[in-house]
Amino acid sequence: MEMRLHSKKRKPALWTVMAMMIAQLIFHPRMCTGGALRPGYYAQTCPNAENIIRAAMEWGMQQDSGTAPGVLRLHFHDCFVDGCDGSVLLEGPTSEKTAPPNSSLRGFEVIDAAKAELEATCPGVVSCADILAYCARDAVIMTGGLGWPVEAGRLDGRSSDASRANAEIPDPSFNVAQLIDSFARKGLTRSDMIVLSGAHTIGRANCKSVATRLYPVQDPRLSEPLAAELKSGCPQQGGSATFNLDSTPDRFDNNYYANVVNGRGIMNSDQVLFDDPSTRPETTFNAVGSAPWAFRFSQIMLKMGTIDVKTGPQGEIRRNCRSVN
Numbered sequence: 001m002e003m004r005l006h007s008k009k010r011k012p013a014l015w016t017v018m019a020m021m022i023a024q025l026i027f028h029p030r031m032c033t034g035g036a037l038r039p040g041y042y043a044q045t046c047p048n049a050e051n052i053i054r055a056a057m058e059w060g061m062q063q064d065s066g067t068a069p070g071v072l073r074l075h076f077h078d079c080f081v082d083g084c085d086g087s088v089l090l091e092g093p094t095s096e097k098t099a100p101p102n103s104s105l106r107g108f109e110v111i112d113a114a115k116a117e118l119e120a121t122c123p124g125v126v127s128c129a130d131i132l133a134y135c136a137r138d139a140v141i142m143t144g145g146l147g148w149p150v151e152a153g154r155l156d157g158r159s160s161d162a163s164r165a166n167a168e169i170p171d172p173s174f175n176v177a178q179l180i181d182s183f184a185r186k187g188l189t190r191s192d193m194i195v196l197s198g199a200h201t202i203g204r205a206n207c208k209s210v211a212t213r214l215y216p217v218q219d220p221r222l223s224e225p226l227a228a229e230l231k232s233g234c235p236q237q238g239g240s241a242t243f244n245l246d247s248t249p250d251r252f253d254n255n256y257y258a259n260v261v262n263g264r265g266i267m268n269s270d271q272v273l274f275d276d277p278s279t280r281p282e283t284t285f286n287a288v289g290s291a292p293w294a295f296r297f298s299q300i301m302l303k304m305g306t307i308d309v310k311t312g313p314q315g316e317i318r319r320n321c322r323s324v325n
């Protein structure tokens with residue numbers, strides 16, 4: 001890996017990043033976000049809930065290893081639009097699912113399977129929004145990452161609107177300033193954005209997510225070998241090829257950052273994390289230190305899971321995750 005970490009120029013930036021990380025370890029995200037949620041939320045009301053959800057995930061992974069990246073992304077797209085309220089799961093002619101940024105979401109059948117079993121075991125107790133949060137955690141563990149004690153107690157929302165998904169989901173063509181702004185609107189910092197982008201250590205992208213790097217003008221920062229690879233699967237008229245987001249797409253490791261450092265970020269929004277001087281030091285740091293990044297990833301997933309959580313009359317426990325009661 002050519003990262004020249006020992007050059008004098010890099011050292012101060014890395015120390016700054018380390019200091020930031022230590023500060024973040026001390027100030028746990030929940031101290032900043034209030035904390036209506038808690039671990040073990042279903043211990044009395046549905047003690048087997050987490051086992052049921054894990055079994056559904058295991059079943060899903062047996063059908064398709066894309067289940068893990070699929071549900072991790074589902075939780076992110078849920079939380080960024082109207083908060084973590086399961087609104088991404090609702091069906092309807094103008095629901096979030098119909099929005100272009102959500103066109104390739106996958107893993108819905110695992111949520112349905114978990115919900116069906118939970119309704120049979122403890123009806124009306126476990127929300128779809130919480131199922132998503134547990135599945136995202138299990139997805140990380142099942143691909144070799146570090147888990148976290150999921151905080152639960154979210155209610156499900158009653159509305160879902162494609163226009164809000166279009167407005168809130170960050171686009172892969174975004175530059176760093178736009179990415180930071182998109183995350184800031186959800187109470188997440190630049191550092192949180194860099195850490196969560198590491199989710200692209202698993203899964204894939206479709207042609208539409210890389211096309212703007214190729215046509216009409218090729219991104220000058222795209223290396224020729226990578227450009228040729230992307231173009232071969234994605235001709236200008238469009239194609240159905242998919243590209244692994246990372247060189248180890250089934251392993252939850254920090255190779256994503258190493259790839260980005262080496263100019264192998266698949267989407268523009270990945271590569272800019274190294275290309276932009278404001279995010280380069282932390283991206284480089286994550287490429288080197290797997291354990292600190294993995295730990296922070298679990299912390300920031302907890303923080304993301306608290307975005308605009310619904311309580312009381314704002315929500316319900318859906319009987320079917322695809323429709324309101």
Ligand code: HEM
Nearest residue numbers: 069070073076104170171172196199203204205206209269
């Ligand atoms: C930083 C801003 C982000 C942007 C611009 C972005 C954009 C995208 C895009 C365009 C894809 C490929 C979709 C396709 O072509 O089918 C993708 C895939 C994915 N994203 Fe992100 N994403 C971001 C952050 C996140 C976060 C925060 C998470 C989770 C915590 C996440 C998890 C994933 C996963 C796991 C995949 C692979 C999905 C699959 O294989 O089905 N992303 N993302």
